[in-house]
Amino acid sequence: MNIGEAARRTGLPAKTIRYYEEIGLVTPDRAANGYRDFGDAAVHKLEFVSHARMLGFGIGDCRDLLALWEDNNRASADVRAIAKTHLAEISSKIRSLMAMQATLRALVDECAGDGRPDCPILSQLGRKD
Amino acid sequence: MNIGEAARRTGLPAKTIRYYEEIGLVTPDRAANGYRDFGDAAVHKLEFVSHARMLGFGIGDCRDLLALWEDNNRASADVRAIAKTHLAEISSKIRSLMAMQATLRALVDECAGDGRPDCPILSQLGRKD
DNA sequence: CCTTGACCTTCTGGTGACTGGAACCTTTAT
DNA sequence: ATAAAGGTTCCAGTCACCAGAAGGTCAAGG
Numbered sequence: 001m002n003i004g005e006a007a008r009r010t011g012l013p014a015k016t017i018r019y020y021e022e023i024g025l026v027t028p029d030r031a032a033n034g035y036r037d038f039g040d041a042a043v044h045k046l047e048f049v050s051h052a053r054m055l056g057f058g059i060g061d062c063r064d065l066l067a068l069w070e071d072n073n074r075a076s077a078d079v080r081a082i083a084k085t086h087l088a089e090i091s092s093k094i095r096s097l098m099a100m101q102a103t104l105r106a107l108v109d110e111c112a113g114d115g116r117p118d119c120p121i122l123s124q125l126g127r128k129d
Numbered sequence: 130m131n132i133g134e135a136a137r138r139t140g141l142p143a144k145t146i147r148y149y150e151e152i153g154l155v156t157p158d159r160a161a162n163g164y165r166d167f168g169d170a171a172v173h174k175l176e177f178v179s180h181a182r183m184l185g186f187g188i189g190d191c192r193d194l195l196a197l198w199e200d201n202n203r204a205s206a207d208v209r210a211i212a213k214t215h216l217a218e219i220s221s222k223i224r225s226l227m228a229m230q231a232t233l234r235a236l237v238d239e240c241a242g243d244g245r246p247d248c249p250i251l252s253q254l255g256r257k258d
Numbered sequence: 259c260c261t262t263g264a265c266c267t268t269c270t271g272g273t274g275a276c277t278g279g280a281a282c283c284t285t286t287a288t
Numbered sequence: 289a290t291a292a293a294g295g296t297t298c299c300a301g302t303c304a305c306c307a308g309a310a311g312g313t314c315a316a317g318g
Binding site: 033 | 274275276278283284
């Protein structure tokens with residue numbers, strides 16, 4: 001099938017699929033006219049990568065997970081290790097975002113938000129340490 | 130003062146300060162030898178930007194907040210609006226990360242993580258929709 | 259006076275994961 | 289024959305920097 005149909009089936013933009021080919025995540029066949037020709041296996045791989053990306057895995061992790069997925073002699077421990085590392089990164093990002101959120105929310109709550117110039121948000125940002 | 134001292138005072142890497150000059154966030158004087166010469170006001174501006182960046186504001190927001198900070202006729206409503214928009218983006222990111230976290234945590238908990246190939250993580254990633 | 263080392267300068271190129279657009283070719287339908 | 293809808297490649301841009309190269313400047317010590 002052509003790239004458009006593969007895009008429809010996977011939900012990935014065609015541009016993204018071309019990019020995935022460029023970096024070697026998938027290697028679709030080529031038809032005589034030069035068009036990419038995706039088989040079911042290629043589409044399935046794209047779906048796999050799409051799902052992994054939705055869970056926030058980076059391209060490097062996707063590559064590793066894909067290799068594991070295709071290796072019938074894999075150890076689930078290897079998969080789990082990648083996932084756990086990623087989970088830790090997610091948790092760390094959440095913590096950092098929640099800290100920002102708490103600080104910012106307090107500041108926004110304090111701010112009158114009217115026509116006057118006094119603003120605790122700016123005061124806080126401009127404080128000298 | 131030279132860029133090194135400005136970096137020490139603000140905690141920003143010198144490279145970052147040069148970048149901030151390049152994009153017009155700060156415009157330090159130049160000494161006769163071509164070195165950047167930061168006055169207290171310039172350092173204070175850098176501190177302001179540094180704080181805003183720590184709260185996750187993008188460079189565009191920093192530019193706007195900086196302009197508001199320096200405008201004595203500002204309305205705090207304008208500052209508050211920027212902050213509220215940014216808060217909404219933070220909340221959205223947190224929600225999205227927490228969804229990933231929940232899914233991934235459940236998968237990791239289900240996975241034996243041993244030498245066998247069976248792995249619910251890979252099964253889930255490879256599921257056809 | 260010379261050297262050493264720390265500091266400064268600019269410039270180029272890379273990061274992650276795409277996205278947009280231009281210029282062009284192929285297929286399908288009218 | 290033509291027009292629309294698809295496909296192709298390649299170049300450039302995004303964001304907020306960071307790494308490194310090649311070279312200029314300055315203060316201190318021999």
